Amino acid sequence: MPHDTAEPNQFRKVDVKTALQYGQASGLAPLASWVQQFVTEAMIPEAPYTGGLATTMTLGNTDGFSKALEALSNTWIEGRQPIGEREGILCEEYTFMGGVSTARARGLNITPIKADHEGMLAYGKGGLADILENWDASTGQRPHLMYTVTIGQNPTGAIMGPKRRKEIYELCVKYDIIIIEDEPYWYLQYPSAMSGTHLETRSSTGSSFLDSLLPSYLAGDYQGRVVRLDTFSKTVAPGCRLGWLTAQPTLIERIQRITESSTAGPSGFVQSLIAELILGPDARDSKNSAKSSGWNNAGWCRWLEGLRGNYERRMNTMCDILDQGRDVISTPKRLRFPSSSTIDSWDIVEKTPAYRFNRPGAGMFVWIEVLYENHPLTAHFAPADLAAALWVLLTHKPYLVLVMPGAIFGPTVQIVKESGWKFFRLSFCADEDEVISRSTTGFINGVAAFWQMRDRDEVQALIDEAHAEDIEREMAAMSPGFC
Ligand SMILES: Cc1ncc(COP(=O)(O)O)c(C=O)c1O
Numbered sequence: 001m002p003h004d005t006a007e008p009n010q011f012r013k014v015d016v017k018t019a020l021q022y023g024q025a026s027g028l029a030p031l032a033s034w035v036q037q038f039v040t041e042a043m044i045p046e047a048p049y050t051g052g053l054a055t056t057m058t059l060g061n062t063d064g065f066s067k068a069l070e071a072l073s074n075t076w077i078e079g080r081q082p083i084g085e086r087e088g089i090l091c092e093e094y095t096f097m098g099g100v101s102t103a104r105a106r107g108l109n110i111t112p113i114k115a116d117h118e119g120m121l122a123y124g125k126g127g128l129a130d131i132l133e134n135w136d137a138s139t140g141q142r143p144h145l146m147y148t149v150t151i152g153q154n155p156t157g158a159i160m161g162p163k164r165r166k167e168i169y170e171l172c173v174k175y176d177i178i179i180i181e182d183e184p185y186w187y188l189q190y191p192s193a194m195s196g197t198h199l200e201t202r203s204s205t206g207s208s209f210l211d212s213l214l215p216s217y218l219a220g221d222y223q224g225r226v227v228r229l230d231t232f233s234k235t236v237a238p239g240c241r242l243g244w245l246t247a248q249p250t251l252i253e254r255i256q257r258i259t260e261s262s263t264a265g266p267s268g269f270v271q272s273l274i275a276e277l278i279l280g281p282d283a284r285d286s287k288n289s290a291k292s293s294g295w296n297n298a299g300w301c302r303w304l305e306g307l308r309g310n311y312e313r314r315m316n317t318m319c320d321i322l323d324q325g326r327d328v329i330s331t332p333k334r335l336r337f338p339s340s341s342t343i344d345s346w347d348i349v350e351k352t353p354a355y356r357f358n359r360p361g362a363g364m365f366v367w368i369e370v371l372y373e374n375h376p377l378t379a380h381f382a383p384a385d386l387a388a389a390l391w392v393l394l395t396h397k398p399y400l401v402l403v404m405p406g407a408i409f410g411p412t413v414q415i416v417k418e419s420g421w422k423f424f425r426l427s428f429c430a431d432e433d434e435v436i437s438r439s440t441t442g443f444i445n446g447v448a449a450f451w452q453m454r455d456r457d458e459v460q461a462l463i464d465e466a467h468a469e470d471i472e473r474e475m476a477a478m479s480p481g482f483c
Contacts, residue, residue: 001276014275019268025259027057028271035244046219054252055244059266064229064245066102071254076107086140091147094409096154099147109140112411117358119158122167132175152185152363155409155425159361181217182229185363187304190312193361209301224248242266314428318440319359325444327351328451354447364429387421388466389459390450399446401439
């Protein structure tokens with residue numbers, strides 16, 4: 001990147017001198033205008049907005065969500081304001097706690113909605129319609145906001161197809177709810193893991209990669225009630241602290257006012273690096289575009305497709321090994337045969353499923369439900385204690401794996417207590433295939449060894465270790481915003 005350029009057009013000017021100056025809340029002009037063009041012409045061209053979607057740069061999705069909440073909700077303080085003034089937000093049954101913590105800090109009433117492999121349920125017990133129709137006003141106002149991660153949901157890996165999306169959107173129309181769609185994993189949709197129902201083609205975006213992705217809520221947002229969050233955290237690096245927010249223009253204007261009086265625009269250094277990467281030297285040298293080394297839309301999509309391919313391979317590496325470890329040998333029995341028989345004894349082994357999981361259609365995580373009811377000592381320990389024991393055992397030699405306990409992703413105490421202990425979240429994103437193979441093998445061996453344990457004292461010792469002060473502190477320290 002040059003120190004200085006004479007380029008008079010601010011939409012083409014990418015240089016260190018500009019990057020070092022105070023910038024606009026909307027973002028560095030060349031990058032912000034590329035984002036605007038990419039979103040409206042390539043990513044979501046079908047959005048039914050008369051004047052088009054509007055975008056503004058953020059410091060990533062955590063920042064985008066916090067600003068959207070500031071624009072769209074009032075804070076509530078327990079003990080100072082009547083419960084009837086308390087506003088609320090809906091979210092998935094298990095969700096990314098960074099979002100929940102932000103909403104909780106504003107005093108919002110967090111209301112989880114039952115979810116399955118496609119994410120939030122529209123209908124059925126605990127689904128969106130059920131919760132809204134039977135709203136319990138003693139807990140606060142009926143929520144007017146929804147926080148949702150629809151593609152490669154963190155932690156469950158759920159991926160929402162078009163039919164469910166339409167049902168949820170229509171319920172949001174009926175109950176006047178604004179959808180805040182947080183989609184860091186949208187680009188990581190894995191063709192090999194998607195079921196037929198998901199493979200509905202989009203209107204052509206001009207890129208076969210973008211055409212292969214499920215559409216955003218924005219694509220059908222005929223009422224302007226969707227706010228979408230995108231980030232460079234999962235496509236370039238989390239340390240960029242850079243992303244963007246897409247919504248109707250009125251809201252974008254409010255978000256920019258909030259940015260001016262809080263974070264100010266994102267770092268000029270980072271924005272100019274990303275601008276240089278995507279737009280390249282032709283961003284400032286319009287006469288010499290033949291020299292362009294910028295990625296532009298096509299290169300950006302190639303990069304995303306490459307990332308998707310790598311993560312898909314890692315996901316399959318992990319899931320192939322997990323498939324092998326699902327069933328563990330339980331209750332070995334020796335059958336004795338009469339002495340006249342040519343064989344005098346026979347070992348019978350029964351296989352029991354120790355866990356179940358769905359191969360994620362997108363994202364970075366595998367969500368595993370451990371079936372503690374099938375453990376040989378299930379009658380002697382509370383399932384939550386067995387879960388704590390297994391978690392500790394997995395950290396011991398020779399297994400040496402640290403899995404995220406499901407409880408960390410439970411938005412309410414009730415969910416944590418009722419079912420949080422059933423789940424572990426495994427991540428296949430941050431390591432090479434070889435490390436993923438090694439640690440997933442450690443996981444399945446650890447589970448198998450746990451199922452062989454018959455000595456109650458041995459299991460109790462693991463539970464005691466889990467309850468030891470330092471481990472509880474470590475687990476607590478992981479929870480806020482740990483991705
Ligand atoms: C669902 C979800 N939203 C937001 C984030 C954080 O995004 P950012 O780094 O852009 O703030 C994460 C990180 O793991 C996430 O999983």
